[in-house]
Amino acid sequence: MDTRDAFRHNVLTSGHRACSGCGEAMAARMVTDLIGPEAIYVNATGCLQVFSTHNQQSAWQAPWIHSVFANAAAVASGVEAALRARGEDTPVIVQAGDGGTFDIGLQCLSGMIERGHDVLFVCYDNEAYMNTGVQRSSSTPHAVRTTTSPPGRVSEGKHHLKKDLISIVAAHRMPYAATATVAYFPDLRAKVDKAMRIKGPRFLHVLSPCPLGWDHDAALSVTVARLAVETGLFPLIELEYGAVTGVTRLARQQPVEEYLKLQGRFKHLFADKGGAEEIRHLQALADANIRRYGLLDANTEWDTDRASQTQRHGRGGYAASSREVSP
Amino acid sequence: MKSLLEGSRAVAEAVHLCRPQVIAAYPITPQTHIIEHLAQFVADGDLSAMFINAESEFGAASIVLGAVASGARAFTASASQGLLLMTEVLYNIAGMRLPVVMVCANRAVGAPINIFSDHQDSMSVRDAGWIQLYVESNQEAVDTVIQAYRIAEACELPVMVCMDGFFLTHTFEPVEIPQQTAVDEFLPPFHFARALDPSRPMTLGGGSEPDNYLEYRAGQHRAMEQARDVIEAIDADFSDHFARGYGGLVDPYRVAGAETVTVTLGSTMGAVRDVVDTLRENGMAVGALRLRCFRPFPAQALIHCLAGAKRIVVLEKAFSAGAGGIVTGELRAALHQAGLATPVEGVIGGLGGRDLTPAVIEAIFRRAATGASSVACRFADLNSDAAPST
Numbered sequence: 001m002d003t004r005d006a007f008r009h010n011v012l013t014s015g016h017r018a019c020s021g022c023g024e025a026m027a028a029r030m031v032t033d034l035i036g037p038e039a040i041y042v043n044a045t046g047c048l049q050v051f052s053t054h055n056q057q058s059a060w061q062a063p064w065i066h067s068v069f070a071n072a073a074a075v076a077s078g079v080e081a082a083l084r085a086r087g088e089d090t091p092v093i094v095q096a097g098d099g100g101t102f103d104i105g106l107q108c109l110s111g112m113i114e115r116g117h118d119v120l121f122v123c124y125d126n127e128a129y130m131n132t133g134v135q136r137s138s139s140t141p142h143a144v145r146t147t148t149s150p151p152g153r154v155s156e157g158k159h160h161l162k163k164d165l166i167s168i169v170a171a172h173r174m175p176y177a178a179t180a181t182v183a184y185f186p187d188l189r190a191k192v193d194k195a196m197r198i199k200g201p202r203f204l205h206v207l208s209p210c211p212l213g214w215d216h217d218a219a220l221s222v223t224v225a226r227l228a229v230e231t232g233l234f235p236l237i238e239l240e241y242g243a244v245t246g247v248t249r250l251a252r253q254q255p256v257e258e259y260l261k262l263q264g265r266f267k268h269l270f271a272d273k274g275g276a277e278e279i280r281h282l283q284a285l286a287d288a289n290i291r292r293y294g295l296l297d298a299n300t301e302w303d304t305d306r307a308s309q310t311q312r313h314g315r316g317g318y319a320a321s322s323r324e325v326s327p
Numbered sequence: 328m329k330s331l332l333e334g335s336r337a338v339a340e341a342v343h344l345c346r347p348q349v350i351a352a353y354p355i356t357p358q359t360h361i362i363e364h365l366a367q368f369v370a371d372g373d374l375s376a377m378f379i380n381a382e383s384e385f386g387a388a389s390i391v392l393g394a395v396a397s398g399a400r401a402f403t404a405s406a407s408q409g410l411l412l413m414t415e416v417l418y419n420i421a422g423m424r425l426p427v428v429m430v431c432a433n434r435a436v437g438a439p440i441n442i443f444s445d446h447q448d449s450m451s452v453r454d455a456g457w458i459q460l461y462v463e464s465n466q467e468a469v470d471t472v473i474q475a476y477r478i479a480e481a482c483e484l485p486v487m488v489c490m491d492g493f494f495l496t497h498t499f500e501p502v503e504i505p506q507q508t509a510v511d512e513f514l515p516p517f518h519f520a521r522a523l524d525p526s527r528p529m530t531l532g533g534g535s536e537p538d539n540y541l542e543y544r545a546g547q548h549r550a551m552e553q554a555r556d557v558i559e560a561i562d563a564d565f566s567d568h569f570a571r572g573y574g575g576l577v578d579p580y581r582v583a584g585a586e587t588v589t590v591t592l593g594s595t596m597g598a599v600r601d602v603v604d605t606l607r608e609n610g611m612a613v614g615a616l617r618l619r620c621f622r623p624f625p626a627q628a629l630i631h632c633l634a635g636a637k638r639i640v641v642l643e644k645a646f647s648a649g650a651g652g653i654v655t656g657e658l659r660a661a662l663h664q665a666g667l668a669t670p671v672e673g674v675i676g677g678l679g680g681r682d683l684t685p686a687v688i689e690a691i692f693r694r695a696a697t698g699a700s701s702v703a704c705r706f707a708d709l710n711s712d713a714a715p716s717t
Contacts, residue, residue, distance in 0.1 A: 056539060086398075
């Protein structure tokens with residue numbers, strides 16, 4: 001046994017069936033190890049569910065439930081309500097991929113947040129339906145090659161933009177929503193720790209590279225995730241009650257080509273003039289993120305939206321809480 | 328003491344008496360009054376439960392799934408489109424063997440959209456693995472909800488209590504609401520051995536492959552088969568406690584010596600009983616049987632009651648388009664298996680809230696008594712003038 005394991009919870013233990021270099025396995029191991037086994041985990045259908053609970057086996061050393069694809073947030077709402085009815089405050093965690101979050105699970109997620117359930121929803125975003133064979137999701141970035149958004153004579157890959165999910169989630173004026181990646185563990189740890197100190201609905205969006213679907217070297221998952229951040233394509237931000245309260249700033253911006261060229265899913269963009277135009281488009285999207293979140297600005301004080309916090313503290317409902325940390 | 332209560336109110340009182348810890352629902356006519364009353368009980372502090380307003384019926388079913396998996400007693404109610412939106416989760420609840428109880432306020436399924444009662448909604452999810460109990464009256468709805476928690480928790484199977492929308496849910500009848508102490512004595516607190524709990528971590532809902540999926544499914548079927556005895560025993564025990572019983576699986580009426588027997592479900596049975604009495608007075612050897620438990624299908628109990636009949640009519644409020652009456656087909660198969668060649672006529676009626684009047688029912692009996700019977704299903708009270716030209 002690796003003696004380092006003695007210092008870990010191993011909530012997601014070894015022996016599971018993820019691909020080598022799987023960003024989601026890495027991310028789930030980080031997140032669940034930080035939270036520990038004293039929690040109830042609810043999983044949507046997807047890669048994580050498939051590779052961790054294959055055929056009567058389980059890699060989970062914590063209570064764990066999977067129901068169907070779309071309903072993880074609603075199942076977690078029920079788990080949390082049951083615990084609350086008994087006066088227990090065991091943390092409830094949802095884990096879902098981008099399909100179970102951006103697409104089929106979005107309605108249940110919105111309901112869970114709106115009702116104020118005390119649940120941390122973690123989305124491991126690998127930007128397509130990888131479990132079923134790399135089909136396009138609404139999280140797939142623009143111009144990406146997937147099996148259902150193939151480049152062809154009249155197509156440059158996915159036509160549409162990646163859904164701005166963190167803004168949609170944050171628009172619920174919820175206590176905490178943040179983005180993270182497997183490339184910045186201290187940043188991820190700080191966000192998990194913070195999320196676990198806050199009462200109410202919380203959302204963590206973790207970019208998780210997929211060597212299979214993104215078609216990159218399995219040894220480069222962390223490098224690719226880091227470049228997603230350094231290019232500005234995936235900003236690391238925190239939002240509280242709808243307002244941006246934290247931004248992980250960049251020392252300098254990498255050109256998007258540095259990120260794209262490592263991945264086969266963008267290879268067709270380097271083949272012709274049409275592709276070059278799409279690369280310019282992706283650069284413009286990255287630059288827009290840089291401006292929107294001030295990713296290259298010097299550190300400044302960000303105002304928390306105290307007014308909406310006060311709105312949340314009305315009588316009854318989910319606002320009253322014993323575990324709540326005063327701001 | 329009896330009080331005059333709307334069916335939905337009576338059912339809400341029954342749910343209250345069962346001490347649910349989590350209630351989740353999404354409004355759909357004609358289920359709404361049930362959940363409105365429960366919401367009010369919670370708002371007034373009379374019922375200590377978490378009342379969760381789901382964002383859809385799919386969400387509501389998922390919330391009660393999570394709650395029961397965590398060891399809480401839970402309740403939901405739906406109907407029609409809502410029940411069908413729950414379908415994926417209904418199968419999942421049953422497959423995970425979670426003792427969820429729900430009320431289906433039976434309503435037609437669109438298109439064309441129609442808010443009134445028939446059984447197409449619950450019959451369409453008959454294969455989901457839920458026990459289905461169809462009630463005749465508001466009193467039976469109350470008593471069956473209380474029985475349902477005992478059955479569900481004893482069998483680790485979900486139970487759907489099916490009550491006709493409007494005919495029961497919105498109708499006032501004298502109903503006896505049992506005392507809390509009596510219900511507590513009949514229904515002990517819920518302890519779920521497989522509950523999600525960090526002190527005993529378990530994986531629920533993991534994967535299965537061709538080498539064992541079949542065995543899980545066969546186990547589910549076996550549990551349903553075994554549930555027949557449990558349903559009968561719990562109805563008998565209920566009768567001991569409350570001096571009211573419903574026959575468990577089937578509810579025969581004047582079948583002794585009956586040559587023509589009509590089999591039906593739900594509130595229709597009230598009118599059928601009256602017609603049987605009238606025709607008996609006129610010297611016709613008729614009887615009736617109410618299928619109280621549709622899943623598990625009580626083949627033995629049906630054959631026991633129907634063995635003496637010369638001909639059977641099934642009057643049902645749902646069908647499989649292109650095949651015919653659902654209960655009709657299943658009853659024919661059960662009789663055939665028992666070596667009985669009794670002709671069974673399938674009659675579809677009362678769809679989308681159409682009244683099954685004594686006159687319509689009497690005509691069904693009289694036609695059947697002549698020996699006229701066909702394999703094809705018939706639609707009772709069909710008005711060809713009302714049909715749109717196609």
